[in-house]
Amino acid sequence: MSDFPATVWATAARRYRSFDGGTRIETRCFAPDRYRFWDTGISHVGISRGAGLSYSPASFSKSVPSVEHSHFNRLLDFDSDGKILEVETGVTLGQIYQFAERRGLFLSVQPGHPKITVGGCIGADVHGKNQFRDGTFLAVVESLRLFHPSHGLLELSRSSNPEMFFLTCGGYGLTGNILTARLRLTPVASPNIRLEMVPIANIFEFAGDLADASAQNELVYSWHDFTARGATFGRGMMVAGNFARAVSPPVVPPTSRNSVSRLDSATLDLLPFSLFNRLTTPIFNHMYHTWLRLGSNRKLISLYEFLFPVHNKEAYFYWFGKEGFHECQIIVDAGRFNSFLNEIQRRLERHPVAVTLASAKLFRGQRELLRFTGDGICLTLNFPRDQAGAAFASFMDVLMLEHGGWPNLIKDSRLTADVVNAAYPECEQFRERLRAFDPRRLYRSELSERIRL
Amino acid sequence: MNCLIVGASAGLGRSLSEQAARRGYNVLLVASDSRDLAAMTANLQLEYGVKASYISCRFGGHPEEEAAALSTAREFGSVDLLLYTLGLAEENDTGFLDELAALRLVRVNFLSQVNLTTALWPTLLERERAAVVGFGSIAAVRGRSRNVVYAAAKRALASYFESLRHLAVGTNIRVHFYYLGYLDTQQSLGKSLPLPRASAERLARLVLDRLDSDSGPVFYPWFWGPISLGLRCLPWFLYKRLKL
Numbered sequence: 001m002s003d004f005p006a007t008v009w010a011t012a013a014r015r016y017r018s019f020d021g022g023t024r025i026e027t028r029c030f031a032p033d034r035y036r037f038w039d040t041g042i043s044h045v046g047i048s049r050g051a052g053l054s055y056s057p058a059s060f061s062k063s064v065p066s067v068e069h070s071h072f073n074r075l076l077d078f079d080s081d082g083k084i085l086e087v088e089t090g091v092t093l094g095q096i097y098q099f100a101e102r103r104g105l106f107l108s109v110q111p112g113h114p115k116i117t118v119g120g121c122i123g124a125d126v127h128g129k130n131q132f133r134d135g136t137f138l139a140v141v142e143s144l145r146l147f148h149p150s151h152g153l154l155e156l157s158r159s160s161n162p163e164m165f166f167l168t169c170g171g172y173g174l175t176g177n178i179l180t181a182r183l184r185l186t187p188v189a190s191p192n193i194r195l196e197m198v199p200i201a202n203i204f205e206f207a208g209d210l211a212d213a214s215a216q217n218e219l220v221y222s223w224h225d226f227t228a229r230g231a232t233f234g235r236g237m238m239v240a241g242n243f244a245r246a247v248s249p250p251v252v253p254p255t256s257r258n259s260v261s262r263l264d265s266a267t268l269d270l271l272p273f274s275l276f277n278r279l280t281t282p283i284f285n286h287m288y289h290t291w292l293r294l295g296s297n298r299k300l301i302s303l304y305e306f307l308f309p310v311h312n313k314e315a316y317f318y319w320f321g322k323e324g325f326h327e328c329q330i331i332v333d334a335g336r337f338n339s340f341l342n343e344i345q346r347r348l349e350r351h352p353v354a355v356t357l358a359s360a361k362l363f364r365g366q367r368e369l370l371r372f373t374g375d376g377i378c379l380t381l382n383f384p385r386d387q388a389g390a391a392f393a394s395f396m397d398v399l400m401l402e403h404g405g406w407p408n409l410i411k412d413s414r415l416t417a418d419v420v421n422a423a424y425p426e427c428e429q430f431r432e433r434l435r436a437f438d439p440r441r442l443y444r445s446e447l448s449e450r451i452r453l
Numbered sequence: 454m455n456c457l458i459v460g461a462s463a464g465l466g467r468s469l470s471e472q473a474a475r476r477g478y479n480v481l482l483v484a485s486d487s488r489d490l491a492a493m494t495a496n497l498q499l500e501y502g503v504k505a506s507y508i509s510c511r512f513g514g515h516p517e518e519e520a521a522a523l524s525t526a527r528e529f530g531s532v533d534l535l536l537y538t539l540g541l542a543e544e545n546d547t548g549f550l551d552e553l554a555a556l557r558l559v560r561v562n563f564l565s566q567v568n569l570t571t572a573l574w575p576t577l578l579e580r581e582r583a584a585v586v587g588f589g590s591i592a593a594v595r596g597r598s599r600n601v602v603y604a605a606a607k608r609a610l611a612s613y614f615e616s617l618r619h620l621a622v623g624t625n626i627r628v629h630f631y632y633l634g635y636l637d638t639q640q641s642l643g644k645s646l647p648l649p650r651a652s653a654e655r656l657a658r659l660v661l662d663r664l665d666s667d668s669g670p671v672f673y674p675w676f677w678g679p680i681s682l683g684l685r686c687l688p689w690f691l692y693k694r695l696k697l
Contacts, residue, residue: 008544012643033463033639035488071463074496088492099499 009037009044011065016049018057019265019317021324021385022413023446027060033071038179042149045442048173050090050117052265054124055327056413057446058172064444067177069119075099076180083185084142089119089178094261096183097304105185106303108134112310115261119178124410125170125371128307129241130219132362136373138169140184148176148438167433170371172409174434174443174453189243193219193306195299196240197292200224203234206360207337207377210238214362218242219306225289226348226355226381227282233345234358237292244300263314269322274384276320281354316356323385325356328396329408331363331376340379340403344396353392357382369430370420372408380411390414409447417452427451454478455530459522459569460539461507462489464638465588468657469536470497476661479504481529483522484539485511504530512539513561523572531576534664535585537566541603542640548601555602562606567613577626584627584664587614591634591672594681597697611670618669629663630670631656634677648676 011028018024030037030046037044046067049059060066069090077086083105085096093107094114100106110116111126120126121137122144128134143157146168154176156165168175198213200206203224213220217240224236276284310316317325332340348355359380365373381396383389393412397419400407406423407415421427431453435441447453456473460466462484473480474497482490482505490507497505506529510522526532541561543554550558570585577583592600593607611630618628635641637650651674659673672678684692 010639010643028643031639031642033467034486035492036486071467074492075499076492076495078499 009040014060014066015266016052016057016060016066017265017268018055018324018413018446019053019268020055020327020411020413021268021320021322022326023057025057025060025062025446027062027065029060029066029068031068031070037067038147038153038177042442045149046177047443047445048089048119048123048177050120051092051115053113053116053263054120055411056409056415058123058410058448059120059445061444061446061449063449064442069117069177072179073117083187084182085185086180086182087118088180089117089122089144091118092116093118093121094308097307100185101188101191101304103185104188106188106307107140107183108186109137109140110307112308113261113263114308114311115263118181118183119173122169122178122181123171123173125373126410127363127372129221129361131373131378132214132220132364133218135365136170136371138166138371141169142182142184144168144181145179146176147179149442150438150440151176153179163433164437167369167430167437170369171430171434172370172447172453173445174448175437176443188303190245191303192244193241193301193303194244195301195306197295197297197299198238198240199293199297200234200236200238202231203236203341204338206234206238207334210360210362210377211334213238213240216240221359221361223288223292224358224360225285226344226358227285227352228289229349233348234341235289236358237289241306243303261311261314263310263317268317268320268324271318271321274319274321274323274325274386276325276354276356276384277386278352278354278388281356284356320356320384325382325385326389326393326414327380327382327411328393328400329372329378329380329411330396330400330405331372331374331378332400332403332405333376334362336403336405337377337379340399340405343399347392347395347399351388351391353383353388355381355383367406367426369426369433370409370424372406372410374406376405409451413447415451417450420451454533456480456534456536457483457526457529457532457569457573458536458538459483459512459566460537462486462493464538464640465633465636465653465656466536466538467493468653469538469660472654472657472661473534473536474501474503474505477501477503478534479530480506481526481532482507483510483526485509512565513541513557519565519568523569526569526573527576531580532573533577533580533583535570535573535577535583536660537569537585537587539565540588540590540607542600543603546600546603547598550602558602559606559609562603563609563613566610570617574626578624580625582625582627582665584629585614585617585621586629586631586660586664587611589614589630589632589670591632591677591681594632595684595692597695599697614670627664627667629660629666631660632670632672632677632681634672634674648680649674 046065049066072088073090219241367374461482487509508525510518614630
């Protein structure tokens with residue numbers, strides 16, 4: 001390799017913003033476009049960065065440059081018998097969708113936007129709307145190739161170096177740079193999803209309904225109005241989905257769904273103020289609830305629309321303005337869910353907050369290290385990043401810990417080390433394993449520094 | 454259509470490879486690092502279903518590799534389109550490079566393209582329509598105290614392509630030459646530049662769209678045309694004061 005002409009790997013100044021707007025940092029980044037970048041060893045260490053859409057700043061920090069993977073976005077191999085696709089980790093979910101769709105396949109676990117990269121999905125061990133059936137992204141990762149300057153290139157899988165494999169999946173990019181991954185695709189039962197909308201009048205009966213619906217449907221989630229008061233608090237709609245096996249032609253032609261998304265953390269500052277506040281949000285929520293209630297209770301949508309519901313609805317994030325928003329995503333044991341909701345309702349009645357989104361879904365899984373999984377109900381709340389929002393977020397931390405819940409680290413740029421230590425019993429074990437692998441702790445991000453990983 | 458893209462693994466070469474494959478052209482990629490080429494080739498095959506192949510070749514000092522590249526090009530199929538995006542610049546090219554270093558710059562930036570074109574010209578003449586595309590640099594518009602040998606080699610290349618265009622008159626071959634300004638590639642990353650960077654992807658589309666045209670050299674982005682003219686016309690007593 002020494003015979004290659006010397007390449008100067010310059011860095012560029014960048015001003016990165018976490019997707020929720022909570023963190024803004026001026027730092028530097030590499031943007032390598034050749035594999036020989038990884039030959040340079042310790043002189044070019046940087047935390048990996050994909051699309052930059054994670055709510056919490058896991059891909060940048062003040063102290064370490066970032067390494068943008070935008071040029072490492074290629075499909076490398078496809079084993080049609082085993083349905084295993086090998087990709088570079090800068091590949092987006094949208095790219096994989098387009099490739100897999102032509103072969104009647106899809107990635108069964110994925111978050112809601114096509115610009116998200118595979119590296120981010122592995123690092124944060126993300127989930128979709130079918131977590132209770134298909135698990136987290138870990139379930140579709142067969143193996144991966146990790147680069148660390150002290151260890152070189154490592155092939156990791158459940159059978160080869162499994163401890164590092166499990167530390168890296170859900171390791172927030174702190175074990176090194178994930179260069180490639182082999183992903184298992186799943187045959188698509190139908191290119192369409194049939195949705196059934198079930199009105200929720202009383203959220204306190206919802207936990208039982210959610211469990212029943214999850215037992216009978218392939219995909220289940222809900223939307224609630226947390227700005228409604230009194231007996232109507234949490235009214236909303238439960239959405240149950242199944243592959244429409246009887247409907248084979250796609251309901252939406254491919255050209256209209258593959259439009260390029262402009263979603264970018266850097267441009268979320270466009271609006272100087274938030275359109276969401278304590279006056280407007282109840283009106284928005286009321287209108288949305290009415291629209292859901294008056295609409296058909298059965299809908300046929302494409303798999304693309306189902307997998308990537310945020311695509312073409314990005315304006316929602318821009319409407320929070322330059323200050324951004326909070327997202328609290330918390331798993332609570334189903335048996336304590338109503339008590340959890342009760343406390344939230346009481347708090348919101350005393351100190352109203354513009355909760356723009358409340359959504360719930362069932363979770364199943366074995367908790368391990370810092371992965372966001374486990375048995376319970378996952379509640380997601382969005383609200384503006386203002387003074388009332390900050391106080392409410394702190395209240396949610398306390399309430400979550402009182403109810404034995406745990407937060408999604410990648411969705412909240414505000415979580416402290418104390419909260420994470422209390423919520424994740426294996427947090428210290430994560431730290432120890434990370435230090436054992438990388439005593440110098442070369443890979444760092446704002447997230448890792450904030451929660452002292 | 455069969456394309457041979459030399460310098461294909463990154464920057465403009467990669468954009469050209471992707472745009473060519475998107476149009477259904479078969480591509481043979483040549484660059485120095487087989488890891489990049491293997492990834493590129495696999496991606497073009499999987500994404501676009503074209504015939505894609507590669508050979509790694511370190512131009513400028515490995516004649517056996519250049520011979521192997523030529524032989525692979527002949528085996529790949531009759532080449533219709535030759536695209537040269539390879540280039541090499543050295544930070545210390547300030548007027549006092551030793552002979553080996555200077556020769557390497559001349560070989561990579563000029564002679565390698567002469568050799569390949571000479572070898573493949575008869576094949577190109579046999580095709581129904583064919584094209585050869587070269588890329589120069591605005592650094593070669595006028596000599597200066599930086600990129601001394603690089604600019605000289607690029608100016609030789611510009612002259613060579615002008616001659617090729619003359620040679621191709623009355624044949625099926627189109628010869629195109631582009632003077633490039635700053636592109637949004639690794640080479641310009643982090644640099645504070647006086648003029649904006651152009652998109653390599655957009656340039657790649659333009660190059661492939663213009664294959665059938667018979668126009669002369671193109672400055673890209675366009676504003677480098679008048680700037681270059683101005684630099685050429687600038688009297689020496691003013692030019693020597695410029696910090697370029």
